[in-house]
Amino acid sequence: MEEYSDFEILIPYKKIKKRTKKIAKQINHDFKNEEVVFLGVLNGSFMFISELFKHIKIKCQISFVKVASYRNTESTGDIKELIGINEDLEGKSVIIIEDIIDTGRTMSKVISDLKKLKPKKISIATLLVKPSKLEYNIPIDYEGFSIKDDFVIGFGLDYNGLHRNSKDILIFNAEKS
Numbered sequence: 565m566e567e568y569s570d571f572e573i574l575i576p577y578k579k580i581k582k583r584t585k586k587i588a589k590q591i592n593h594d595f596k597n598e599e600v601v602f603l604g605v606l607n608g609s610f611m612f613i614s615e616l617f618k619h620i621k622i623k624c625q626i627s628f629v630k631v632a633s634y635r636n637t638e639s640t641g642d643i644k645e646l647i648g649i650n651e652d653l654e655g656k657s658v659i660i661i662e663d664i665i666d667t668g669r670t671m672s673k674v675i676s677d678l679k680k681l682k683p684k685k686i687s688i689a690t691l692l693v694k695p696s697k698l699e700y701n702i703p704i705d706y707e708g709f710s711i712k713d714d715f716v717i718g719f720g721l722d723y724n725g726l727h728r729n730s731k732d733i734l735i736f737n738a739e740k741s
């Protein structure tokens with residue numbers, strides 16, 4: 565059985581729940597007269613999305629996208645590509661839902677790919693952000709928690725695909741995993 569008592573709790577579920585509800589209320593207020601398309605970035609955001617959606621009251625759709633990384637044989641860096649958009653987003657208000665913004669590279673790719681689909685507006689909601697690591701200028705509209713440069717797991721976030729199934733957000737410690 566997976567037990568997480570060895571890891572230090574950074575943000576307990578109770579706090580996540582409370583903060584997420586607040587964000588949902590803010591979104592309900594900001595978009596009260598608009599139809600919105602939420603775009604959840606899988607896999608990491610699935611728990612945040614479901615928590616958020618318990619409290620979203622506006623008229624909306626939700627769709628899920630993925631950022632696929634593959635290694636470019638020509639150069640050193642990974643190429644990132646946004647996959648899974650089947651909707652017509654032209655003229656629509658889109659809210660991207662992410663688990664964490666670290667350097668901001670993933671989010672900046674998501675934004676630039678989305679812009680090509682000519683939405684009316686793109687807003688960003690992320691559960692976590694690591695300000696000390698940010699390398700891109702990302703306009704974050706809704707932010708759950710600002711955290712230090714620790715690698716975190718749980719509430720959907722993983723380390724090598726594991727540990728998404730903790731209710732609390734924990735500080736990952738390789739020695740204890």
Ligand code: IMP
Nearest residue numbers: 665666667668669670714715716721722
């Ligand atoms: P970026 O550096 O902002 O592009 O972050 C890329 C991705 O790395 C995020 O979407 C997460 O999937 C992952 N990531 C960054 N920091 C953490 C962390 O502390 N825990 C788990 N995943 C992370």
Ligand code: MG
Nearest residue numbers: 607608663664
């Ligand atoms: Mg992610």
